[in-house]
Amino acid sequence: MKTNAGNFFEDFTLGQVIEHATPRTITEGDRAIYGAIYPTRFAVPSSAEFAASVGLSPHPVEEMVGFHVAFGKTVPDVSLNAVANLGYAECRFHQPVVPGDTLRTRSEVIGLKENSNARTGVVWVRSTATNQRGEVVIDWARWVMVHKHSAESPAPETVVPSLADAVAPGDLVVPAGLDFSAYDTAAAGSPHLLGDYGVGERIDHVDGVTLTDAEHMMATRLWQNTAKVHFNTDARPDGRRLVYGGHVISLARALSFNGLANAQLVAAINAGAHVAPAFADDTVHAWSEVLEVAELEAPAVGALRLRLVATRGRDESMTLRGEDGKYADGVLLDLDYWALVPR
Amino acid sequence: MKTNAGNFFEDFTLGQVIEHATPRTITEGDRAIYGAIYPTRFAVPSSAEFAASVGLSPHPVEEMVGFHVAFGKTVPDVSLNAVANLGYAECRFHQPVVPGDTLRTRSEVIGLKENSNARTGVVWVRSTATNQRGEVVIDWARWVMVHKHSAESPAPETVVPSLADAVAPGDLVVPAGLDFSAYDTAAAGSPHLLGDYGVGERIDHVDGVTLTDAEHMMATRLWQNTAKVHFNTDARPDGRRLVYGGHVISLARALSFNGLANAQLVAAINAGAHVAPAFADDTVHAWSEVLEVAELEAPAVGALRLRLVATRGRDESMTLRGEDGKYADGVLLDLDYWALVPR
Amino acid sequence: MKTNAGNFFEDFTLGQVIEHATPRTITEGDRAIYGAIYPTRFAVPSSAEFAASVGLSPHPVEEMVGFHVAFGKTVPDVSLNAVANLGYAECRFHQPVVPGDTLRTRSEVIGLKENSNARTGVVWVRSTATNQRGEVVIDWARWVMVHKHSAESPAPETVVPSLADAVAPGDLVVPAGLDFSAYDTAAAGSPHLLGDYGVGERIDHVDGVTLTDAEHMMATRLWQNTAKVHFNTDARPDGRRLVYGGHVISLARALSFNGLANAQLVAAINAGAHVAPAFADDTVHAWSEVLEVAELEAPAVGALRLRLVATRGRDESMTLRGEDGKYADGVLLDLDYWALVPR
Missing domain, CATH: 3.10.129.10 (Hotdog Thioesterase)
Structure with a gap:
């Protein structure tokens, strides 16, 4: 064989x-396709100038x-x-x-x-x-x-x-040279710094994106992920192409810009569960919960530990689990991660 | 909030x-995605060699x-x-x-x-x-x-x-270094120079493109345009994703190559109306009308003021307005712009 | 006109x-879009480091x-x-x-x-x-x-x-500098070298991809191919957009990685027939037959002449023609090409 x-x-x-x-x-081609498939607007990956202004050059x-x-x-x-x-x-x-x-x-x-x-x-x-x-x-x-x-x-x-249940703040790796001292909040799109977020705070990211098969397949191929279920309608009894779980992660992360525009860099993923499958025609929304706030050693750099939840349809109540302790209907993703944020 | x-x-x-x-x-990634989404073939943005041959380097x-x-x-x-x-x-x-x-x-x-x-x-x-x-x-x-x-x-x-109703020819900005003296019409795809176009002339660009949701969403995201109606089927009562008006502009401009291959550079947009909404499955065609012809100071450079009209379905009669003075059925876009053309 | x-x-x-x-x-943008549209994983075009390790730099x-x-x-x-x-x-x-x-x-x-x-x-x-x-x-x-x-x-x-029915092995052009002496099979994804393939051997590439209109149009536009039938639902009586034959070639070639991961470079196309049209919603699979095995002068470089067959749906029997000599139902493409392979 x-x-x-x-x-x-x-x-x-x-x-x-x-x-x-x-x-x-x-390559720069990957950056561009990522930006065509996910509605990302974080200033560091969007702008080489902004990235350089916080110590990151060449452009991540x-x-x-x-x-x-x-x-x-x-x-x-x-x-x-x-x-x-x-x-x-x-x-x-x-x-x-x-x-x-x-x-x-x-x-x-x-x-x-x-x-x-x-x-x-x-x-x-x-x-x-x-x-x-x-x-x-x-x-x-x-x-x-x-x-x-x-x-x-x-x-x-x-x-x-x-x-570990989570990466400890002291174990987060801050990119060499990162310095948020001269951070430009107007360019970044939000005035809210580390201290403006409180543990337990929930943020409804408002916007939603309706999925298409072409887009999730293109993204998944870009990563050379070959799992049949994403590409081949014959691979599942229902004839639908399962959306790669990572597609929902990237989509939810991009949607989180609206409310978390200064959560510039992902430093760690503590845990993640793909709670339910997603398919073309589903409209994905996202909300976040602040789990932990930490100051780091690097200049003006802090970290937010966030729960990022993707849902099918918008859930303004931001309910993670029902009274039975099970994930609420419509929850697609429950991701626990650390983001680096100016303080 | x-x-x-x-x-x-x-x-x-x-x-x-x-x-x-x-x-x-x-980045070069943007150029490539633009070329994947719009059927553009203008020689300047297509070829770094051609661009350099008319004085434009690095490659716009x-x-x-x-x-x-x-x-x-x-x-x-x-x-x-x-x-x-x-x-x-x-x-x-x-x-x-x-x-x-x-x-x-x-x-x-x-x-x-x-x-x-x-x-x-x-x-x-x-x-x-x-x-x-x-x-x-x-x-x-x-x-x-x-x-x-x-x-x-x-x-x-x-x-x-x-x-102003229109940018005056003398107010157009010609890119520094632009020189059409050694312009290669064979490479550019058309022998027709400035003098071959007459005011009032209309050109049916023949080709049509049937829209898909995946493509217009990818384009619109690439520009970090976040208007909900383009992405979310819940955002409009009819459950359809409205195509970003700029998508129709770029599509019509690309289709105009067939008949206006030497209208290399857009120098100004004088006016623009998104006359009717466009959606997936619409087939977009385009026609142009020559509104004004101007010679500019730069070597062998002229300008055509063009009305670019996008329509749903092909209208070989190229009718902008009915007898009632209203836009004809099927007109999607009425754009008035200046293009730089070799003379 | x-x-x-x-x-x-x-x-x-x-x-x-x-x-x-x-x-x-x-540009690098073209490489990225190619990788988003076709499930390609060949190590030379995927990795600049791998390409350099076999003598190809800059990165093809x-x-x-x-x-x-x-x-x-x-x-x-x-x-x-x-x-x-x-x-x-x-x-x-x-x-x-x-x-x-x-x-x-x-x-x-x-x-x-x-x-x-x-x-x-x-x-x-x-x-x-x-x-x-x-x-x-x-x-x-x-x-x-x-x-x-x-x-x-x-x-x-x-x-x-x-x-000629086929390019003779001696007429194949090996890229200047190509040297497979230090070829890393683990990185490339397969231990099978030239000598492991025998004439007449058939390989079912297993995986399948269900086509979408958005993807084949984006690919075809990227190549500035303007044939109406690929883009315009009004161009054919059945209202379907015909998939560009080259799209099926690239898709089948990419699928052939699973079984032919070391068939790194295409050196020649001997013959090709687009046997049947392909459309959105077709699921394309591929199989290959080894037609000829040749050693070349370049260090550790050999060549496989391969028949690459794309089919609508998977044909585990890998049948090219029926008893009547006609192409079997479901065959989309019959391509005869030479690939450069480490020996």
Whole structure:
């Protein structure tokens, strides 16, 4: 067999290291397509001048560009036969990605647990994206439920890794040179600095975007993510193309500009759940909740820990869970991340 | 409120200056997406070699790229609550935009007039886009009808600015260095020079393009234009996404290549009316009428003043208005502009 | 008439040379859009680092980017009034196209044959794309059936050019500097080198992509291909937009990564038939057959001659023709090409 059938649960062993194909060079073309597909307006990735004015030069692309590219590389090896993406943790952005950078990704299997049905198992991997200088750019843990080849295969020893609930503020990596001392709030689009946000505050980002198949496929392909369900109407019984979960993340993050325009840089992703599938014709809205506020060492730099919730249709009540503790109807994404914000 | 609710009629005062967020750097990615969304083939923006051969280096992007970016910045502040875009005037392109340029836009309120219904008013603004060197790149006047917050608010003093019907040929800005003396008509795609066009001549551009939602949304997002009606099927009672008027301008301009291949550069927009809304599945055609022919000082450079009309479906009769003086059925756009043409 | 009505059969004469408008500069934006529209993952065009590691720097774009741009230029002059694209032959890629290159295309009429119905004729052209240094980048022969203006026009002398069934391995042009000695199979995504492929071997590329109108129109516009049938629902009686045949080529080539990840560079196209039309909502799959295996002079470089077949729906039986010798139902494309592969 010269084609890739993907890995099944039995193919993973604890400590196994997978070098993912294929390296990918980021370009100004990626920035432009990202901006055509997501309604992003954050000043740092939008303007080379603004980025330079806060110490970032050459001009970084949106953090999620790097994340999706790095993540996409893992799909053919890790999640081609996945039943579900179960979660993310400990994702840190170590340095900005700039046009000309070439990313490659390596994953190590850090946990395995067969499910009681003997048909599936959970695989935990820690993935690391490096650039052309071998420097770490992004790393993260992720766990997925994967089909077993055969219910007869013996179960491996269960190892469940211990993962932090959230990256501690002191563990956030501030990009070298970042300095918000001369931050231009008028150019950035909002006067609200770190101190203006309080824990528990919720922000309805108001705007909504109705999804199309062409757009989510283009985005997902740009990241070289090859999961069939996103592209092929024959891959699911309902004949619909499942929207890549990362598409909803990027869309919600872009929508959050309206209310969080100064949440310039994503520094870490603490946790993420793709609560419900999204499809073309769904109209996606977003709201955020402030979970934590932290001052960092870098000049005038602070961090907001935010819950970013994407919903199908607008929920002005911003309800995450019902009284039964389950996610409310219409919730698509529940993402917990850290953003760097001027203080 | 941390989200932007947009300005209502009462929020505008005569002489008010608004610095629009967020600056935006133009890249080769923008050129490529523009070429993927509009069927443009003008030789100057298509070929760096051709552009250099007429004195333009580095390689300019299509003028409308700069216009849409500069215009998009004004939307959150000027027209988020607009009932209608009423018109443009005195739009001049002061210098070519090249990849690497960062544009920002500032607007000044130059006129106000409350409507007799006391529910809406007309706001005139003069907007100026500057680059990273602070030089003026594009400026234009525009007037929009905006909702009042409350019918009870007192009306401001009525001030209607005096705007020129058209930019005079002597006021057109020819890009520094432009020289059409060695113009290669074979490469450009047409043998027809300035002298071959006569006032009153009409040209049916023949080709048509059927619109899709994915494409007009991608274009409109690229310009960071955030008006809800373009993206969200819940924003209008009919559940359709209104096509951004500038999308129709760029589409018609691109279609005009077939008949006006040597109308290389847009120098000014004299007036523009979005006569009827456009939606996905409409097939857009275009025709042009020559309004004025002018010789300019620059070597072998002339200017054609053109009426560019976009229609839903092809109208081989090229009828702008019916006998009642109203725009003919199917007319979407009536744009009056100046193009620089070799003579 | 200032608009281009295209050429009819009577307009072509043997030996006629046509300089096609308009030159086009390739950019990183083109690479990015190509990667958004086609699921390509070949390591050379994906990674500047990988490309440099095999001797290719600056970073080439996918060969088909150059081909489509060069081909698109010929459409307004050669095939605007075409009934059908009948075939390709002797297409060779003489050097990689890199961002910054400006391509122009010239065609010479090398054959003419009126059909017995006197209403159409076949035109053979040899087209040559050159770069800004005047160097040949790609050349190919192509023949199309074109409408006559009038059935009354006299038939020209019949001249049918002699075209090779395939480019001989010794005539393939290996890019200057290409050296696969240090080829990294893990990065490239497959351990299978030249010697692992045997003549007659068939590979089912498994994955499928369901087409959308927005995507094929964007791709086709990017190549400045103006044929109406791709863009205008009024151009065909069935109201459908015909997918540009080259779109299916690029899609099938990208899908072939899964099984042919090391078929890095397209060196020649020997023959190609667009067997059936493709439309939005068709799900395109692909399979390949190894036709010939050749070792070349360049270090560690070999060549695979491959038949690349695109189908509507997946055909695991990989049947090209039925017992009647006709193409099997569902076959869209039958392309015979040479790829450069590490040995």
